[in-house]
Amino acid sequence: MVSKRNAASATGTLSMEYFFPKKARSKGDETDVRSDMKDFWAAHSNDATVESMMFDTKASTLTEMESKEIMSMLPNIEGKRILELGAGIGRQTRLFAEKASHVTAVDFIETFVEKNRQSNGHLENVDFIQADVTKLDLPEQSYDIVFSNWLMMYLTDDEVLKLFINTLTWLKEGGYTFFRESCFGKAGDFDLGENNPTFYRLPSQYNALFHSAFLPGKKDDDQSRGFEIIFSKTLQTYVKVRHSHNQICWLLQKKRIAEYRGYITFQAFLDNQQYAKKSIPQYERMFGEGSISPGGLERAKECIKMLALKPGQKVLDVGCGIGGAAFHMAETYGVEVLGVDLSCNMIEIAMERAAASKTENLQVQFEVCDVTRRDFDPNAFDVIYSSHMIVHIADKSSLFASLLKWTKPGGKLLISDYYCGNPEDHSEDFKEYVKQRGYTICTTAEFGELLSSAGFINVKVEERTKQFTEILRSEKKRLQEKKESFVKDFSAEEYQNILSSWDNKLKWSEAGHHRLGVFYAEKPE
Template identity: 35%
Template sequence: MDKKIDQVTAELRSYLPDVKQKSVVVLLHDVENPAPYMQLLNDASQTILFTNSSSTYKQIDNEKLPKTNNVILNCAEFKNCELQPNSADVGVMIKSFNLLSVKEKESVLSKLLTVLSDDAYCFVYEKEWIKDNENHSSTPIDLINYFHSSTSKHSDNKTNYGFALVSVRPLQTYVQLKSEPFHLCFLFKKVHYIDAPETLRDFLDQQQYSKNSVLRYEKIFGPGFVSTGGLDTTKEFVATLDLKPEHRVLDIGAGIGGGDIFIAKTYGCSVIGVDLSTNMVGIAWERLLGLTDAKIKVSFEIGDVMKLEYDNNSFDVVYSRDCILHIQDKHELFTRIYNWLKPGGKLFITDYCCGKKPWSKDYEAYVNDRRYNLLTVQEYGKYLEDVGFKQVEPVDGTNRFADCLKVELERINSMKNEFISEFSDEDYKHLVDGWESKLARTSEGHQRWGIFRATK
């Protein structure tokens, strides 16, 4: 087994849910070498494998793998299987889902919801994204939408089950060696809808970061950007980080990816952009799929940065723009970032901050409505120092923020007719009112903007 296969197998294992002493149902269709995928499941108590490929079946059947589990091979269609309901602890699909027709996808997911036990995980690895065939997913978002639209009723005929997205992570081996960012590992969880509370991702994707809202923001910030100052502030701030081609950058709150693509193109370094919002990353993937000639080392993940794991001492720079305001436990977040950075690594953040209380009722309502968790600039800097960062530079950049707001407001006013034709008059008024309100809150001293630099 060559080094690349070893690296890919190790990455897949790190993203795979725990299978130790569990019953796993697997869909593994026509793959060139099934052995590494089977080895991922050695710790399972039972592996029930379905493949419609006689070649894959024969290879697994003949392979002398060090199996400690009971492998049941089925050269049959999973959608027609007769497994007992709630009998599998984990579902795994390897390079199989996108090969199915639309009806087959729906049947397979319905069957999975029946076969998987409550709160079971389903892991999906896909690498092909074909745009010109109606029987294939055209983008990773299509795959997510298939899972999200699948539901199944419990035997009581009342309880609805479905799949909730946990994360989507690219295999970095392919990003680094081949600049291929779409070898993606999806993790879903079977959820009982009646008990499922609204998550922060649900709130963001359905309200502030609905796709329409994101595209409106991009119109005012500039192509590829949804943070203050767009490309102008990105160029300015990134220029201070002394980036080298060998560096690895983690962008927390990557948005629609313009900043990460700029960093990778300009400095040649490797960039991982992570965001909780499915809508944000979906747009970033669309833009990245369009860069057919660009051999850059950039990839995007969907996930909760408070739960995702990265190796300690693995990043040269952690970068974040106007995102951490959504995260409540900043001490825990900064501790995680500190651990991920290499010794001497740099942290750069811009973020919404606040003035000291009491706040105006208008500002209090704004913060509560957005579910922001804000600190003063000084409190922010103290958190960074408390977790061990050195050379902490907390700067109140509110004046710069206000200047950016004015430029952006002038831009949107100058393209009023174009904006209304692309969106609506209501969207235009909403955006203008929002920017004018931000300017009012900054002048009152309530809304602040912090710029933070620190070193591990």
């Protein structure tokens, strides 16, 4: 449970100034920004067409495709109350109204509101409001879902944070918010001129903002409320039509905040500790480009060969990190890969690299999600691959049951991960390391039994600890040989921290505490 005081301190651990340096936090005060935004839209909204609203000559094609995709991502809207912010001319309003009990459609551009009213005003379960969302005043806990599409990129950082806090207020307990924004750069092909005031944030900036929004507990319930991420992913319509990976959407749920070691969520713990922004480049320097796992991409390739992948197969990469293995599978074998990871920082890097890729028809996408809460369709994947992620999961039985459900009959599962020797023999410093990392580590026998109990067959376990020890020695040697460049790019302190960490891992692997294995299994036909 997080008290009012602890919630505030937990928010502080997210280092807002780290994500938003003062120099880059806004383009002026909020009054000037709001004026700039109104002038910008006044110049682009006279005809209220879908092309002018989306700034894209392919707007009609995009609308038809993306509306279906977006609707497929939402939780069940049947009989729900929906608040649609930035509703525009009503591209989604009618679709919501067909199933929802009530829709409140809000936009601050008069011509857009009128166009929406002309198209959907005959629907008895829709209200239309022309208002600035920064000044919107609505009853508490009055909506099941708050939806916004291309809205926050027209607000300052402080306005976005306030909107997230207001959204928590408007949502019912357990309610959801879905939002989609252009990240990294603009979406359409219109020339918006030099005075385009839009904020094209990084995904990590939105993540920091919604993680920093919370409602303090009350006297009758002192537990604070905040957002828990269900997923964040790239809109595939734009990948297919515009070859653009910059359209990012999020689904969040209003939840009681369960503190994890001083952080609002386990995700926040990961992104501020093991997978902090400053740590990921250091790991990649140690493990090699595209990887944050022992042995780097070469070892991943060795494991992936065991799967005998075939073109057209669908692969789920659980704990994909910065995407090295996912890119390799898609580029080398012609498979379609979905990489998922709980770390916002790592997925952002993977998304950036996907956007920069020159590979034609690259069938890879990335998603931030808690795989223990995500639910894919049964029999959705031919292969599920995971590297050094299962060690983070406490309830492995439930996860393996989900992996089995998502795998097609006859499909394959391959896991490369840490395991341990006899827990009774563990040294105190190894126990402390496992605790600090948040690992739930088990023996090979326990790991194999969990897979069999979940329903997998042909379970095979390969001991790779000797290889792990050799990899650690090689990586340590490479670090020492490149000490000068490492210290230059990072610091002498970070160099010593990494070196000490590798010394400890070597000590524990040689003692049989810290081990590495490959676990293969199949789903019955």
